[in-house]
Amino acid sequence: MTSASSALDSRPILAPDQLEHAAAIEQLVEGETAWDRRLISLSNWINPILVKETRQALKSKQFSMTLLLLTIVVLAWSMMAIIGMIPSIYYASNGTGLLIGYSIILIFPSLIIIPQAAFRSMASELDDGTFETLSLSTLTPRHILIGKLSVAALQLLIYFSVLAPCIALTYLLRGLTLDVIAMTLILLASCSLAVSAIAISVAAFARNRVQQVFFSIVLLGGQVFAAFAVGSTLLGIVSYGSIPSESWIVLGVFLLVVILYSWLLLRSAGCAIGVASENRSTPIRVPLLLIGLLMAMLTGFFSICYGDRTAMQDLLAVSVNFLFAHWAIAGCIMMGEQGVIPVRARRSLPSSLWGRLFLTWLNPGAGPGYLFVLLSFMGSAFTLVLAAWFLLPATKSNITIQLVLYVAVLSAYLALYMGTVRLICMVFLRRVMAGRLVASFTITCVLLILSVVATLSLSLASNRYQRLAFDWYCFPNLFWTLGELYPSNQNRWILPECFFAVVCLAISSAVIGLINVALTAKDVVVLRIETPERVVRERSKIRSKKEEEDELEGLAAE
Amino acid sequence: MVDRFVHESNSPMIEMLRVHRFFGKTRAVNDISFEVYRGQVFGFIGPNGAGKTTSMRILSTLELPSYGDAVVDGFSVINDPDLVRRRLGFMPDGFSMYPNMNCVEYLDFFARAYGLIGKDRIAALRRTLSFTGLDKIASKPITGLSKGMRQRLCLGRAMIHSPAVLILDEPANGLDPRARIELRQMIQQLAVDGTTILVSSHILTELAEMCDQVGIVERGRLLATGSVADIQRTMQGALRVQLTAMDRGEQLQEWLSQRQGVSHIQRSGNTMSFELQGGNLEQADLLKGIVNADFSIMEFAAHRETLEDVFMKITTGAVQ
DSSP, X not given: OOHHHHHHHTSOOOOHHHHHHHHHHHHHHTOSSHHHHHHHHHHTTSOHHHHHHHHHHHHOHHHHHHHHHHHHHHHHHHHHHHHHHTTGGGTSOOHHHHHHHHHHHHHIIIIIIHHHHHHHHHHHHHHHTHHHHHHTSSOOHHHHHHHHHHHHHHHHHHHHHHHHHHHHHHHHTSSOOHHHHHHHHHHHHHHHHXXXXXXXXXXXXXXXXXXXXXXXXXXXXXXXXXXHHXXXXXXXXXXXXXXXXXXXXXXXXXXXXXXXXXXXXXXXXXXHTSOTTSOOSHHHHHHHHHHHHHHHHXXXXXXXXXXXXXXXXXXHHHHHHHHHHHHHHHHXXXXXXXXXXXXXXXXXXXXXXXXXXXXXXXXXXXXXXXXHXXXXXXXXXXXXXXXXXHHSOTTTOOXXXXXXXXXXXXHHHXXXXXXXXXXXXXXXXXXXXXXXXXXXXXXXXXXHHHHHHHHHHHHHHHTTTSOOOOOGXXXXXXXXXXXXXXXXXXXXXXXXXXXXXXXHHHHHHHHHHHHHHHHHHXXXXXXXXXXXXXXXXXXXXXXXXXXXXXXXXXXXXO | OOOOOOOOSSSOSEEEEEEEEEETTEEEEEEEXXXXXXXXXXXXXXXXXXXXXXXXXXXXXXXXXXXXXXXXXXXXXXXOHXXXXXXXXXXXXXOOOOSSOBHHHHHHHHHXXXXXXXXXXXXXXXXXXXXXXXXXXXXXXXXXXXHXXXXXXXXXXXXXXXXSEEEEESTTTTOOHHHHHHHHHHXXXXXXXXXXXXXXXXXXXXXXXXXXXXXXXXXXXEEEEEOHHHHHHHHOOEEEEEEEESSOHHHHHHHHHHSTTEEEEEEETTEEEEEEESOHHHHHHHHHHHHHTTOOEEEEEEEOOOHXXXXXXHOOOOOO
C-alpha cells in the first residue's frame, strides 16, 4: 500500500449530510471554479449588506412572487397587445401603446414593491434587534443604509432586465425614439430609487412599533401618489413621442434635486441610527449648505437664462421662496439640538483662527445652528438677488428694491420664528433628551398655526366680523404678510399697515435675534480638546491595516 | 489567528467606573464599579430587573451611561465606541436571526461586517464553525435550528472576529443540560485562550464553576464582588459542622460546649450539629482535639454555604 493511499484511508469518513455541509463551506469560502473565486474576491470589495440582502432577497418569497407575477403580466400584455395590433403591426407605428403598458406594469414593482421591501428590511432590523448586533460590527450606518439602497437598485435592475426584450420590441414596432425610451426608464428608475431612499430613511427614524405603523401608512400614501404622478408624467412623455432638448435639462435638474435630497435624507437617517455620543449635526449641515448653495446657483442660472424681462422678478422671488423653505424646515428642526457638545464631538472642533471663524457655525447645538441657518439663507438669497439686480442689464431685468426688501422680510421671519422656537426649547425641553428634534418641529408648526388663527381672529374682530383686512398687528402671520409684501404687489409696501407691520417685524426679530446671539456665545467659546495619543495611534493602526489588506486583496484579484 | 486589537499591559480589560443609568425615575444601574482582567471570567448575578442587561449594554456601547464611564481595554464606551466595538463580541439575551440564510452564510456575513476579507475571513469562518461545532450543520437554514444550536450560532457570531472581550447575556438560558455543559466548556476554553468574558446567568452553580470572579447585583447596585470563595468566606459567619460519634454522645456534647468557637450545639443520640467560628485551620484543629480526647468519630462534615446560599442571603428579591 502506498503512502498516498494510506493517507486517504486515514481520512475521517463523513456521512452524506456532513459531506453536503462541508461542501457548502468550501463553496462559500473558496468557490468551485476560478470564476467563483474571482466573484468571491470581488464580493470582498462590495458592501457586506448588499451581499447578505441579495442572498436573502433572492431566496425570499416576496421577490420570487413579484418576479413571477411581473413576468406573467408582461407576457400577457405583450401577447394581448400584439394580437390587438394585427394586421397593422406590419406597417403602423405601434410602439407607443405597448410602452405605455410596460411603463404602467413597471410602476407597481418599482414604486410600490421595492420601496416597501426596503422599508420592511430596515424596520425589521430595528424591530428584531438585529440592527444592534449589526451596529457593533465595523459597518457604519452609512454602509448599512447604502447597502439597503443598493439592494433596491439590484432588484430594480432585475425587474428591468425582465422587461428589456419587451422594451426592445417597442422600439422595433416603430413610433418611438430611443430618447423617449431612455427618458422613461431613467425617470422610473430614479423615482424608484428616490422613494426607496425615503422609505429606508423613514424606517430608520421610526423608533417603535407605533411609529413604524404610522410611517408605513404615510409612506404607502406617498408611494401611491408618486405612482400616479410618475405614471401620468410617463404617459405624457410616451404619448408625446419625442423629447424637446429642454426636457433633458428639466430631467437633469429634477435628478439633481432628487439625488441631493436623498443624500441629505440618508445622511440624516445615518446620524439618527449612529452612535449617540457622535457629532451628528455637522455631517448634516455640510450637505444642507451645499444643497442650499447649489439650489441658489441653479435657480439663479435658470431664472437668468430662461426668464424674460417681465418674469425675472417673479422667477427670482420663487427661487428665494424655495431657499426660504429649505432653510426654514432645516432650521426649525435644528433648534431642538442640545447645547452640550459631547467630548467625542469636541475632538473634531476647528482649532485654528480661520477654522474657528468660518467653521464654528457647523458645530453641533441650536446656538451655532441658529446663526448657521440665518447666515446661510441671507448669504445665498441676498447674493442671488443683488447679483441679478446689479449685474443684469435693464433690458433683461425688471428687479426692483421690492425683491431685496422681500428677502429682508424672509430673513426677519427666519430670525423671529427660529429664535422663538429655540427659546421655548431651552425653557421647556431642558431635561428632555429624546425626541427633541421632533418636538422643535412640532413647536414651530404650532406657533405658525397659532399666529394664523390669532391674526385672522383679530382681524375679523376689529372689522366687526365683516371682513378680513391686513393690518400691522397681523405681522406674526407669515403667510399673510408675505402675500401682502410679495414683490409683484409693488404698491402695497407704501401702505401704512404694511409699513408698520414690517417695522414691528423688524423690531421683534431684532430683539429675538439679539437674545439668541447673546445666548450663542457660550456655544461658540467651546474649545477643541485633543484626542488622546493612544486613540490616534489606534486609529492610524486600523487605517494602515486596512490599506495593507486592500493592497493584498487587489494583488490577489489581479 | 486574527489580530486582536489589544494593547499589551497589565491594566484591566473591563472597567466600570461609577456607572449610572436612569430611565425616568428608575435607576436601572446605580453606581456600579468593578474591574475584570485579561483572561478572567466575570459572572454577573442578580434577579430579573437588577440591571445586569443594562450594564452589559452600556459595556457593549449600545446604551450611554447617564453618569460615569465604562472602559474596555483602555477605551471609553462614550468617547471611543468604535474602538471598543473592535475588541468586543456581544451575545444578547434575546436574539433574532435573519431569515432565508444558512449558518455559514450568516457567519460569513458577520465576518465581512467585521471587515475580515480574503484569507482572514476564510480562517475565521473555519475556526468559528469548528469551535462551535456548527461545521456539521453549516448549510442548514437558520430557521430550522434548535435553541441550543441557535445559541451556538449566536456565540459564533459574537466571536467571529476574535474579540478580546466577550459579553454574554444569559447564554445558557433555555438550554438542556448537555447543551449547557458544552456551552460552559466553550466559555472556559475561550478564557484559557485569553479572552476576557463577562457572563450573566440565573444558573448560579454553573457560574460558580466557571467564573474567576462574580458580582452580585440587585436594584442597580453591586452588592458584592470578588471570587466565589472570597464572597462565600465574607458572607459566611460560621461553618455548620455535622458529626456522628461511635458512642459517648453526651460526653462529646459537653466537651464541645467547652471548646472556644463552638456554639449552637444540637444533639440527637450520637449525632450532633453545631456552628464553628473560623475556617479550615480551626476545623482541622477541632477534629484533632476530638481524636486526641479519645472520641471515636464515624462522620465529620463541614458544610460551606453555596453561591446560591450567599446569593439568597445578600439579595432581598426586591425589584424596582
